[in-house]
Amino acid sequence: MAERAGRRGAPSRGGRARALGLGLVVPAALLAVWYLVTASGAVPAYQLPGPGAVWRAAVDLAARGDLGHHVAISVQRVLSGFVLGAGAGLAVGAAVGLSRLGDALLSPTLGAVRAVPSLAWVPLLILWLKIGEDSKVTLIAIGAFFPVYTTVSAALRHVDQQLVEAGRAFGRGGVRLLATVQLPAALPSVVAGLRLALAQSWLFLVAAELIASSMGLGFLLNDSQQNGRVDRILLAIVLLAVLGKLTDALIGLLERRLLRSWT
Amino acid sequence: MHQLALPVLLAAVGRTFATPDGSREVLRDVNLDVHAGEVIALVGPSGCGKSTLLRQVSALDTPTTGTVAVGGTPVTPGDRRTAVAFQEPRLLPWRTLAANVALGLPLRTPRAQGAARVAELLDLVGLADSATLRPRQVSGGMAQRTSLARALARDPGVLLLDEPFGALDALTRLRMQDLLVNVHETRPTTVLLVTHDVEEALYLADRVVVLRGLADPATAPSAGSVARVVDVPGERPRDRADHVLTDLRAELLEDLGVPTHVRP
Structure with a gap:
């Protein structure tokens, strides 16, 4: 057990730095290859501009104040959609996972709704909520809802019944039983669901912004495609990668805190 | 804060389960009057309903017929007067041993008082040094x-033990039995102990209740679940090698269909 904890649970400071360093090897290599193929002229700049050009595009957009704006609005949309969707996913997942009635009543319908491809919602949301923030945040919330709902309902349904019975035997019932036994038992799955939901939120953000928006990273992608600005397209992609990884790392931190007692 | 040992009265208790293949009767007409502070061992062949009987007293299950009363009033789910130790430890894996013991404290126990009680109990069961360990870090006995x-x-006024030492190795089991004798002496409580170990029953109990399997073809169709009740002589702690006990053991094993020697 000690060696397992050493491997996965709580890496030492040196181990963490080493992991970080190793994780940077591939991005650095990709950057080098990118630089080489563009600087050597192997790939024409109108198809693939070099890292320098993308950097200049970033500086240029930042100087006009547009870059910060795009990033801020996208992050805001992702976070509000994520919070709303994940919150609803937790509540509905708990209702379905804990009560047989909730399961019988809701899971067939939700299963069917989940089968609808995300983009199919866009026309409806735009008609109902107009091309404002509401329609985008709602689409992202739909995207964040399902991973949380699915993992939470399954995890609560599969909580060890012997532990639940032990909780009951010691006088826990209802909310108290949920707080003492069921929720802690399901916690690792809940956190995994939140992580998936966040990734899904970024996916749905781009879908929402590509179709109808005048701001945000998805808009930047669409706008740059129409203007043939490949440098800005690459910039938006890199920013999405970095932001997605950063928010995921935040959840990772939360995970480590929450699951400290599990390891 | 001490709760006194409480008497348990089982009156005509029966339990029938509905299964896909029709109903299955597990307990029939169990009548048992357990005095306050008495230690009762329930023995019987597997499937005879020992654990089911215990679950009726802990109110984790409800009898199909009859009544279960502790201290003169019927038991209720999560009853404050009874406490169970299951066949498996059933500890919450994310909690320390101390926090797991604290789960047993009556609700709304003041924090400081609860912590003191947990420390005292961990000391009693010899785990004072392991309070901060988690269940996966300790042995089955711990x-x-x-x-x-x-x-x-x-x-608890009534302590319900469902083969709590069954999965332990032989030596650890003997130590746990002595621990139980010790606990019962320090803080008398009524004990209902389910066991498949006749020696354990004779070492610990004031009376041994032998249950019979209702599905057994040798069981008369109208016979109740209790085959016989044996009074165990002598005060605890008993001598494990006492010949009176070894004679009783042979007799009980024979009752359970396992003769101690092969007949010619």
């Missing part, structure tokens, strides 16, 4: 002792 401490934290 986990069972934690489970026993958790049940004792409830300061």
Whole structure:
């Protein structure tokens, strides 16, 4: 057990730095290859501009104040959609996972709704909520809802019944039983669901912004495609990668805190 | 805060389960009058309903017929007066041993008082040094002792033990039996102990209740679940090698269909 904890649970400071360093090897290599193929002229700049050009595009957009704006609005949309969707996913997942009635009543319908491809919602949301923030945040919330709902309902349904019975035997019932036994038992799955939901939120953000928006990273992608600005397209992609990884790392931190007692 | 040992009265208790293949009767017409502070061992062939009987007293299950009363009033789910130690330790893996014992404390126990009680119980079961360990870090015997401490934290009038030492190795089991004798002496409580170990029953109990399997073809169609009740002579702690006990043991094993020697 000690060696397992050493491997996965709580890496030492040196181990963490080493992991970080190793994780940077591939991005650095990709950057080098990118630089080489563009600087050597192997790939024409109108198809693939070099890292320098993308950097200049970033500086240029930042100087006009547009870059910060795009990033801020996208992050805001992702976070509000994520919070709303994940919150609803937790509540509905708990209702379905804990009560047989909730399961019988809701899971067939939700299963069917989940089968609808995300983009199919866009026309409806735009008609109902107009091309404002509401329609985008709602689409992202739909995207964040399902991973949380699915993992939470399954995890609560599969909580060890012997532990639940032990909780009951010691006088826990209802909310108290949920707080003492069921929720802690399901916690690792809940956190995994939140992580998936966040990734899904970024996916749905781009879908929402590509179709109808005048701001945000998805808009930047669409706008740059129409203007043939490949440098800005690459910039938006890199920013999405970095932001997605950063928010995921935040959840990772939360995970480590929450699951400290599990390891 | 001490709760006194309480008497248990089982009156015409029966339990029938509905299964896909029709109903299955597990307990029939169990009548048992357990005095306050008495230690009762329930023995019988597997499937005879020992654990089911215990679950009726803990109110984790409800009898199909008859009534179960503790201290003169019927038991209710999560009853404050009873506490169970299960066959498996059933500890919460994310909690320390101390926090697991604390789960047994009656609700709304003041924090400081609860912490003191948990420390006292961990000391009693010899786990004072392991309070901050988690269940997966300890042996099966330590986990069972934690489970026993958790049940004792409830300061129960009736302690229900469902083969709590069954999965332990022989030596650890003997130590746990002595621990139980010790606990019962320090803080008398009524004990209902389910066991498949006749020696354990004779070493610990004032009376041994032998249950019969209702599905057994040798059982008369109208016979109740209790085959016989044996009074065990002598005060605890008993001598494990006492010949009176070894004679009783042979007799009980014969009752359970396992003769101690092959007949010619």
